[in-house]
Amino acid sequence: MPVESCSTLIAAPRRLVAGVVRDGEAAAESLRAAGHRYSAAVRLLVPGDEVLLDARLVPGVRLPYRSRIRTVGVDGMVSDLVGGPARSLRHTTTLGDSPGGTVMRDEIRWRSPFGALGRIGDAILVRRLMREMLAARSAVYRRRAEDLAAAPAVVGAAVVRDGAVLAAQRSRPAELRGRWELPGGRVEPGETEPEALARECAEELAAQVEVGERTGTDLPVSTPGGEVVLRMYAAALHPDSPEPKPLEHLAVRWLRARELPTVGWVDADRAVVADLEALLVTSLPQ
Structure with a gap:
């Protein structure tokens, strides 16, 4: 051959x-x-x-x-x-x-x-x-x-609880309205990536999260301002956190592994579905 x-x-x-x-x-x-x-x-x-x-x-x-x-x-x-x-x-x-x-x-x-x-x-x-x-x-x-390697970073949180991951339904822009994503956003100057995730979850969900390890590959994403790199992290709700609320989204929901392929993810988050499935499997009690 x-x-x-x-x-x-x-x-x-x-x-x-x-x-x-x-x-x-x-x-x-x-x-x-x-x-x-x-x-x-x-x-x-x-x-x-x-x-x-x-x-x-x-x-x-x-x-x-x-x-x-x-x-x-x-x-x-x-x-x-x-x-x-x-x-x-x-x-x-x-x-x-x-x-x-x-x-x-x-x-x-x-x-x-x-x-x-x-x-x-x-x-x-x-x-x-x-x-x-x-x-x-x-x-x-x-x-x-x-x-x-020199592009701005965007971070997303795979917030896991009881064998399910938290997803948020986008309200904007119009072409993405109704599709689902992991919560997160841009890393601001002077922030670490975990700090940015904690801030974004507080702003978007009124929730406190504890950020864990990286999951999946980096993801190149095109934005109106140019290319950015999306990085995903495993996370968990802080014990004292209130229940997440859709402050900037249409809705939030907890998805189990079998449900992950059934929702309309934004393109970048579709690329981490397999990683989310593996993360949920490892999070279950043995």
Whole structure:
């Protein structure tokens, strides 16, 4: 089975690089740089999402591929071919900590059809295309991650109680009204991220929260003011906290794991549903 791989040192934390790895905008930019086309229904990919790649073989000749995301998280991402001319193709991105930041290792394994003729095509054409694709991906992902390392931070709180997580229904802007999110907001100058979360929950919910560990990957998000990085934290209500109230939202509700996929999340928070499910499982009494 042919294999092409590429390793890249990125001067950014692993959670941040993991967010870029799942970012469809980064994928589209890197593939355009290599002469290909990319499309997906969402920006931030989760397991089960499918992406379309229109691969440019030679000038005037393109082949469509369809891949499904198998896994995605702080350790990287795996996707498998589900439609295209190759018999099989797997793209694995593995992330590891390094003294200089994060090492991103991309590996593509594939099996072409047509027997000996396919192997000749691999040697003459496909390997070169894979190397060009990985080189473009390396350059684009490194630049995007290192730029995002200096971007403003937004924080969200996965407030867990009795096996359920608190969600808030947005009242604005108009295009997001009625969709659901985790409470949170921007980190102000001089604040730590946990301090910002505690303040935002007090302002939005009249609730006191105790902020715990990070959960999930960083998430690049576009705003009218530019790109920001969304970071999620596990949290719990303080024992003396009043019940959360929707001071700035339409409603609040406690969601159990089975309910998480059933609500209309804002796009960024949809990307952490799997992490919320895992968080709820670990929060239950053993």
